[in-house]
Amino acid sequence: MASSHSTIIFIATLVVLATSISAKEYIVGDGSGWTLDFDYQAWAKDKVFTVGDTLVFNYAPGAHNVMKVDGNNFQQCNIAPLLNGTLTSGRDVIPLKTSGMKWYICGVGKHCELRKMKLAIAVLPQTMTPAPAPSVSQSSKLTVPSIYGFLVALFGSLVLLLA
Ligand SMILES: [Cu+2]
Numbered sequence: 001m002a003s004s005h006s007t008i009i010f011i012a013t014l015v016v017l018a019t020s021i022s023a024k025e026y027i028v029g030d031g032s033g034w035t036l037d038f039d040y041q042a043w044a045k046d047k048v049f050t051v052g053d054t055l056v057f058n059y060a061p062g063a064h065n066v067m068k069v070d071g072n073n074f075q076q077c078n079i080a081p082l083l084n085g086t087l088t089s090g091r092d093v094i095p096l097k098t099s100g101m102k103w104y105i106c107g108v109g110k111h112c113e114l115r116k117m118k119l120a121i122a123v124l125p126q127t128m129t130p131a132p133a134p135s136v137s138q139s140s141k142l143t144v145p146s147i148y149g150f151l152v153a154l155f156g157s158l159v160l161l162l163a
Helices: 002-020 040-045 071-076 111-115 136-162
Strands: 025-027 054-058 066-069 091-095 100-105 118-124
Touching: 040 118, 066 091, 071 100, 071 118
Parallel strands: 025 054
Antiparallel strands: 054 091, 066 100, 100 118
16 A cells, blocks of 8 residues: 555656656747847747746847847847846857746847847746746746645655655
8 A cells, every 4th residue: 555655646746846847948039030020029929938948049140149138128129238248159048047027139230129139028937737828917826836836746755755
């Protein structure tokens, strides 16, 4: 009996851990990459970004860059002051470490103002279940199942160790 209980808990633990680490990588603009005159708001609209996911900006180095800015500077395409410096590698990988709104613009020429090189996304906290459409009011509710899942996983692991 004890061993079958352990097996069930072990499987439950694996499921919880697997869902909590299933991070996604989003290629910004997909095959088009980070480029002129692409509608990044339309690209982001049907995607759910979660803490642990990563954004990848692909472009020819020198042609563009990636700057993380705040909401006001995003609206005005103002490249100063910068929050996190400028990314220029041409394959810039940005881990989404915290929840909330994130804003990115291209700081080359007037690419942000005139050529639509600006991306705003809402990042949700980690959660066990597939997240519904992004909404600010849901962010606080989604934190609870995430912590609950972690505790279940922790407790399951402890039971396994003791079994
Ligand atoms: Cu650009």
